[in-house]
Amino acid sequence: MFAIPIRRATLDDAPAIAALIQRTLRVSNAADYSVAEIGHVLALFTPGRVATRIERQDVFVAEIDGQIIATVGYEKGELWALFVAPESQRLGLGTMLVEHVERHARQRGDRQLGLSASLTGVDFYERLGYRRGTHRINASGATYDMVKGL
Numbered sequence: 630m631f632a633i634p635i636r637r638a639t640l641d642d643a644p645a646i647a648a649l650i651q652r653t654l655r656v657s658n659a660a661d662y663s664v665a666e667i668g669h670v671l672a673l674f675t676p677g678r679v680a681t682r683i684e685r686q687d688v689f690v691a692e693i694d695g696q697i698i699a700t701v702g703y704e705k706g707e708l709w710a711l712f713v714a715p716e717s718q719r720l721g722l723g724t725m726l727v728e729h730v731e732r733h734a735r736q737r738g739d740r741q742l743g744l745s746a747s748l749t750g751v752d753f754y755e756r757l758g759y760r761r762g763t764h765r766i767n768a769s770g771a772t773y774d775m776v777k778g779l
Contacts, residue, residue: 633722635729638688638700643680645697646690649714650674656715661748666770673769674710682710689729691722701726703733708744727757735779743776751775 638646651674654667662670682688686704690697699722702709708730713722734742746754747770751761754775762774 633691633693633698633725635689635691635726638683638690640680640683642688642690642697643683644676646683646688646700647674647676647679649697649700650679650710650712653712653715657718658747658749662770666768669768670770687733689726689733691726698722699726701730703730706734706739706741706743708734708742711744711750723753724757727754731777731779739779741776741778743774745772746775747772 651671654670654674658667658670679688682702686702686709688700688702691699698717699711699713701711708727711723711726713726731742744754744759745765746759746761751773754777755761757777759775759777762776765772765774
């Protein structure tokens with residue numbers, strides 16, 4: 630694996646993060662979710678809503694040459710919104726960001742880390758040691774609650 634800088638997101642990053650998430654949802658999640666389900670999730674990741682997350686959560690980004698290529702959030706023992714640009718997937722960036730959040734959570738005293746995994750991401754998280762829990766279905770589609778001891 631190679632080293633790519635991971636830094637805390639700023640409010641100025643909100644438009645780029647929103648664009649990254651929206652493009653990734655349309656490309657990478659299309660095989661697992663309907664257009665309506667993806668549309669519901671897209672509405673949760675507008676630049677304004679991403680800015681609110683940056684203000685309320687610990688949001689991190691990975692970037693190359695000033696371009697944000699991946700993002701993840703952390704709040705109160707939960708990993709949130711891990712997205713890697715479609716052209717940068719399967720290079721270890723997702724693993725790097727999850728490991729970064731796990732270290733961050735340990736530093737805050739968390740003994741476990743939870744998340745809500747999309748169908749697209751379940752196998753990825755299981756490879757990293759997360760255990761599949763409750764299966765949920767809502768307007769955004771099916772997800773699994775997952776947890777890992779730290």
